[in-house]
Amino acid sequence: MQVFFQKDIETMPRKELEALQLQKLKAAVAYCYHHTSFYRERLDKAGVGDGSRIKQLSDIQYIPYTTKDDFRDHYPFGLMAVPMKEVVRIHASSGTTGKPTVGVYTREDLDIWSDCVARVAVAGGVTAEDIVQISFGYGLFTGALGLHYGLEKIGATVIPASSGNTEKQMMMFRDFGVTGLVATPSYALYLSEAVKEAGYPMSAYKLRLGILGSEPCTPEMRDQIEENLGIYVSDNYGMTELGGPGVAGDCPMRQGMHFAEDHFLPEIIQPETGERLGEGEMGELVVTTLSKVGMPVLRYRTKDITSITYEPCPCGRTHARMSKTAGRTDDMLIIKGVNVFPTQIESVLIGTPHIGPHYQLVVRRKNYRDTLEVRVELINADLLDHYRELEALQRGLHDRLKSVLGLEAKVTLVQPKTLERFQGKAKRILDLRDQPEEE
Amino acid sequence: MSVQQLSVFVENKQGGLAEVTRALAQEKINILALSIADTTDYGVLRMIVDRPEEAAEILKAQNAAVALTDVLAVKMPNHPGGLDGAVQALSKENIGIEYMYAFVCPLPGEACMVFRVEDREKAGKVLEDAGYLQLVTSDLYER
Numbered sequence A: 001m002q003v004f005f006q007k008d009i010e011t012m013p014r015k016e017l018e019a020l021q022l023q024k025l026k027a028a029v030a031y032c033y034h035h036t037s038f039y040r041e042r043l044d045k046a047g048v049g050d051g052s053r054i055k056q057l058s059d060i061q062y063i064p065y066t067t068k069d070d071f072r073d074h075y076p077f078g079l080m081a082v083p084m085k086e087v088v089r090i091h092a093s094s095g096t097t098g099k100p101t102v103g104v105y106t107r108e109d110l111d112i113w114s115d116c117v118a119r120v121a122v123a124g125g126v127t128a129e130d131i132v133q134i135s136f137g138y139g140l141f142t143g144a145l146g147l148h149y150g151l152e153k154i155g156a157t158v159i160p161a162s163s164g165n166t167e168k169q170m171m172m173f174r175d176f177g178v179t180g181l182v183a184t185p186s187y188a189l190y191l192s193e194a195v196k197e198a199g200y201p202m203s204a205y206k207l208r209l210g211i212l213g214s215e216p217c218t219p220e221m222r223d224q225i226e227e228n229l230g231i232y233v234s235d236n237y238g239m240t241e242l243g244g245p246g247v248a249g250d251c252p253m254r255q256g257m258h259f260a261e262d263h264f265l266p267e268i269i270q271p272e273t274g275e276r277l278g279e280g281e282m283g284e285l286v287v288t289t290l291s292k293v294g295m296p297v298l299r300y301r302t303k304d305i306t307s308i309t310y311e312p313c314p315c316g317r318t319h320a321r322m323s324k325t326a327g328r329t330d331d332m333l334i335i336k337g338v339n340v341f342p343t344q345i346e347s348v349l350i351g352t353p354h355i356g357p358h359y360q361l362v363v364r365r366k367n368y369r370d371t372l373e374v375r376v377e378l379i380n381a382d383l384l385d386h387y388r389e390l391e392a393l394q395r396g397l398h399d400r401l402k403s404v405l406g407l408e409a410k411v412t413l414v415q416p417k418t419l420e421r422f423q424g425k426a427k428r429i430l431d432l433r434d435q436p437e438e439e
Numbered sequence B: 001m002s003v004q005q006l007s008v009f010v011e012n013k014q015g016g017l018a019e020v021t022r023a024l025a026q027e028k029i030n031i032l033a034l035s036i037a038d039t040t041d042y043g044v045l046r047m048i049v050d051r052p053e054e055a056a057e058i059l060k061a062q063n064a065a066v067a068l069t070d071v072l073a074v075k076m077p078n079h080p081g082g083l084d085g086a087v088q089a090l091s092k093e094n095i096g097i098e099y100m101y102a103f104v105c106p107l108p109g110e111a112c113m114v115f116r117v118e119d120r121e122k123a124g125k126v127l128e129d130a131g132y133l134q135l136v137t138s139d140l141y142e143r
């Protein structure tokens, strides 16, 4: 089986890789400086100029950040670095509010993009023998065409199924001998349940792997999809601002997603202060594109919370790995100076018996000190007979939250069905710190 | 032989206990015995009522966390040393008492005691051998 798509680059010794990154970073800064007025103004203002004084990779810290707002303010082509004649494709992500985020691609951009996707796909187990059904919605969205060209580059057979029409999706699985599925985790889960219910024996399907993306996939979801379909699932990371999927992807070790570090330079920062954080520290992912021609980005703030490791990976790849994203900076709470994500609390609650999945976080300030209260519903009344077990439940939750969050949280058990049910995460948080103290 | 005990989770908030007692009163459930163990956050209310299963349904309909368990209830002779005799008998057989509480027996002139023990069958036998009479739920109904 093919293990690497571009072995020389993917397993390049770190010293060489970093030298390459430095050379490409200088070139990227000079390119942005000379080809966009947006970056020229920013770089001049920051005193970085055309980047000729960059001597080491850490000098990147002097370059100003680029944000989602910059894309919005310069919609649609303000960040473009080439004349439209050089552009061969335009993609966009649907903005939930206002204008979409636009990405433009030159022929060279498309070539590098498909290399990056091919690396992720090969690391996820795809070979030239595979027949892969792309059940992402086609259109402006980067996911479907990104995977499409990456998979073709490997030599796999691509079925551009697009999303929807479950019966037809399953028919193609069976009739075309589909071995690989590309979909969002939620659609893959839906399809996997439909396959189970359709009544055909599993021998009617040749599916063996799935490449999921475009939305976060919890380990529970991944396990469920793998079990339902009997496939191996890999995860990958990307976003329209950075060109789409292929920025990073799972290797067979599944202990973090390897960046395509020759094309993307990752950093982790403290989202509040902008301070650069070290290896292994959780913070906001910031990415600089090193190869993009049509719409390069310097230090893009992804708002995704993760950590990076440069430890050598048993798979042989030397490129840095990012951990599964732990949430968005928008959801982050800072309590006693500690970053807290609702997803961390969820992970503790989901693994605890006797309590319901719903929760409420109450943050208060008492005597200038923040306090966190986690309210959960007691759903197993059998514990009431043994007071000690109730106390043990509460203490166990407290201890696990402390080890996961790194701070003391008061755990309050409440009656079943009394916490409000919400769709989103944000509303589960009751932040009373701006209000006058109780008592 | 046993009596059913109702355990209810009560949040320590204004009116938490009142919600429980009001719901039972409205349905004319008679509370014969009551004990509460509480922390600053919540309490567990333990009750002996005349219609335990009905009471449990009423409280569940109000989203309360409710458990029904069998406990040992015995009559206590109304004289000094009455309780001591029972506790000594259990202790001699190494039967640990998790908790206990007293209530006024519907049978005139006597007190009753609820014991929560690990081995209810054995404890019941030990107490009967020591001359204590066990109660069953039907003893608690109006007659």
Ligand SMILES: [Zn+2]
Pocket: A251, A252, A253, A258, A313, A314, A315, A316, A317
């Ligand atoms: Zn690896």
